[in-house]
Amino acid sequence: MKKLLTFIIIVIIAVLGTVFTLTQTGHLKGVGLSAPIELSMRDSLLFNGKVIKVTNTDKETPLNCTLSVSTTSGDMSKKHSFRLHPGAFYEIGMVEMQWNFKSGEKASIKTEGYLLPTTIQIP
Secondary structure, eight states: OHHHHHHHHHHHHHHHHHHHHHHHTTSSTTOEEEOSEEEEEEEOSSSSSEEEEEEEOOSSOOEEEEEEEEOTTSSOEEEEEEEEOTTOEEEESHHHHSOOBOTTOEEEEEETTEEEOEEEEOO
């Protein structure tokens, strides 16, 4: 059993290392660990809360993204999907997804073709 577990861990590390290396060298465009996005925030102009700004830092590839958010207590959650054009940004707030981002909440963006979500905590 111990040998099997060791083998599985080695295979997982090898696969992740290969994906990471190929992504960094440009051989696997659009596939990798973390999406080429930046997250920032601003105060909402219309409501008492925040707006999340998502920027696609890749100048060539469009991204299909899904933002997930839940209340700090976890009793409510919501998702919002959007397409992010190369080099463009998209702002998400009350108008786009009927969610008023409040202090303490975490928003997570999963991008198609990437393994890890990008997360931001609302200050």
